[in-house]
Amino acid sequence: MAQGTNQCPRQCRLAGAEVSFEKNHRSRLQAGGQRRASSLGRRFVGQFENGGNIRGMHDQDSSVDYVALKAAIRDTGQRLGFSAIGVARADPGPAVGYLRAWLAEGMHGTMDYMARHAELRAHPTELQPGTLTVISAALDYLPHTATVDDPARAAVSRYAQGRDYHKVIRSRLQKLADAIAALIGPFGYRVFSDSAPVMEVEFARQAGLGWRGKHTLLLSQQGSWRFLGEIYTDLLLPPDTPVAEHCGTCTACIDACPTGAIVAPYRVDARRCVSYLTIELDGAIPEAFRPLLGNRIYGCDDCQLCCPWNRFARLGDPEFTPRQGLDSATLIELFAWTETQFNDRLAGNPIRRIGHERWLRNIAVAIGNGPATVDAKKALKSQADHPSPVVREHVAWAQARLAQA
Numbered sequence: 448m449a450q451g452t453n454q455c456p457r458q459c460r461l462a463g464a465e466v467s468f469e470k471n472h473r474s475r476l477q478a479g480g481q482r483r484a485s486s487l488g489r490r491f492v493g494q495f496e497n498g499g500n501i502r503g504m505h506d507q508d509s510s511v512d513y514v515a516l517k518a519a520i521r522d523t524g525q526r527l528g529f530s531a532i533g534v535a536r537a538d539p540g541p542a543v544g545y546l547r548a549w550l551a552e553g554m555h556g557t558m559d560y561m562a563r564h565a566e567l568r569a570h571p572t573e574l575q576p577g578t579l580t581v582i583s584a585a586l587d588y589l590p591h592t593a594t595v596d597d598p599a600r601a602a603v604s605r606y607a608q609g610r611d612y613h614k615v616i617r618s619r620l621q622k623l624a625d626a627i628a629a630l631i632g633p634f635g636y637r638v639f640s641d642s643a644p645v646m647e648v649e650f651a652r653q654a655g656l657g658w659r660g661k662h663t664l665l666l667s668q669q670g671s672w673r674f675l676g677e678i679y680t681d682l683l684l685p686p687d688t689p690v691a692e693h694c695g696t697c698t699a700c701i702d703a704c705p706t707g708a709i710v711a712p713y714r715v716d717a718r719r720c721v722s723y724l725t726i727e728l729d730g731a732i733p734e735a736f737r738p739l740l741g742n743r744i745y746g747c748d749d750c751q752l753c754c755p756w757n758r759f760a761r762l763g764d765p766e767f768t769p770r771q772g773l774d775s776a777t778l779i780e781l782f783a784w785t786e787t788q789f790n791d792r793l794a795g796n797p798i799r800r801i802g803h804e805r806w807l808r809n810i811a812v813a814i815g816n817g818p819a820t821v822d823a824k825k826a827l828k829s830q831a832d833h834p835s836p837v838v839r840e841h842v843a844w845a846q847a848r849l850a851q852a
């Protein structure tokens with residue numbers, strides 16, 4: 448089955464794109480399955496680039512050597528740059544109960560798609576009929592630069608300083624799927640990376656890619672600066688074993704969270720999370736949270752910056768190298784970008800999806816939290832009559848803060 452069903456025409460970002468997917472893939476998947484059945488009838492020895500081969504089909508009745516296929520998938524995944532690849536059964540299990548409880552408490556805030564697509568998230572076969580297995584993949588994104596600790600400079604979370612991971616990961620997963628197809632013939636699959644209702648962290652955990660940290664993210668002995676992506680497939684690959692969790696008595700992430708969003712171990716109230724407030728939330732940022740945002744204008748890394756396991760993180764893929772000075776720009780510089788400059792300079796970057804209005808809203812708050820310099824006041828004044836009432840209101844809030852400083 449060809450990919451191309453998980454496009455993100457509207458907003459897709461770390462909180463989940465999940466906006467556009469075909470309701471019924473049955474016919475395509477069945478077609479893929481039928482094609483595979485016929486290729487299975489052929490006797491062949493598939494070969495991966497590294498010369499490793501799989502004696503897939505020995506005769507009309509035998510099946511693929513799935514153990515060897517899984518090893519080859521892992522090797523190919525590593526050659527494609529993935530830092531880890533694992534396999535899980537397509538059953539999220541008890542995690543679904545926690546997801547429902549989280550939704551019932553309204554912790555998703557205005558992320559309506561989280562509630563709307565809960566059943567698809569809980570049942571992979573409803574999203575993709577015929578799915579038996581999840582191939583889970585991780586790709587590192589830690590940049591070589593340090594996080595800025597200067598209130599006049601913008602803190603853009605590390606995941607968003609380079610190229611848009613949705614595209615990078617799905618395109619690599621597509622290459623991985625092509626490599627599998629080259630080996631065993633057409634098969635049913637669909638690739639994702641934060642692009643559809645998939646329980647990504649849970650499947651990565653089950654696939655042995657790491658454990659769930661108390662901040663809820665997937666964590667491993669190589670840290671958590673990793674994106675996740677998946678291939679849902681009808682191949683019956685042998686599942687991996689989850690790894691033991693190694694948070695122990697540590698609570699550093701809970702203590703470091705600037706807004707108290709990690710309300711208990713393994714529970715994030717999204718409504719309090721800076722990532723939600725600066726990326727997902729449309730309209731006004733609740734006033735009580737504004738001073739807590741500091742200079743964070745897009746997302747937040749605090750629960751990962753403090754995590755002891757991130758001392759062992761490896762540098763990320765070159766695709767995620769910071770662009771447009773997003774690792775060091777001043778708030779005033781970024782606030783001066785026109786809408787056209789915003790759209791041009793952030794082409795291919797996930798930030799572009801929040802739009803210029805939210806960008807200005809966030810930066811206004813950050814300037815209001817920074818030093819009351821002449822330049823800061825001048826910058827705020829330049830946007831005081833912005834056509835958007837949201838921008839005007841946040842600029843006025845920031846001006847009032849600086850006037851008191």
Ligand code: B12
Pocket residue numbers: 461462463464542543545546549550558561604605606640641642643644645646647648649659662663664665666671672673674675676712713714715717720721722723727745746747748750
């Ligand atoms: C919605 C969402 C958000 C929301 C909500 C976050 C959240 N924790 O739920 C917001 C906007 C706040 C957000 C922020 C961020 N996100 Co986000 N987000 C998602 C998304 C789309 C869904 C996550 C989800 O299902 N949440 C629902 C809740 C219920 O799930 P949960 O918190 O994971 O809870 C589970 C467990 O904690 C457990 N549980 C719950 N209660 C309890 C209680 C006990 C006792 C136990 C044992 C377990 C338990 O069960 C739950 C269900 O599995 C995923 C992509 C995807 N499709 O999976 C990316 C994803 C999780 N995000 C990601 C990232 C990178 C981030 C940020 C770091 C971005 C940033 N720098 O600003 C922050 C980190 C904030 C944080 N600490 O979580 C990455 C994480 C990669 C990784 N290494 O794990 C993902 C996987 C995207 C990707 N493809 O890479 N995100």
Ligand code: SF4
Pocket residue numbers: 662703704705706707708709715719720721722746747748749750751
């Ligand atoms: S991303 Fe920031 S605000 Fe959100 S849970 Fe982590 S530390 Fe808290």
Ligand code: SF4
Pocket residue numbers: 660661662666693694695697698699700701750753754755756
């Ligand atoms: S900071 Fe501590 S508790 Fe939080 S995820 Fe890392 S090891 Fe676990």
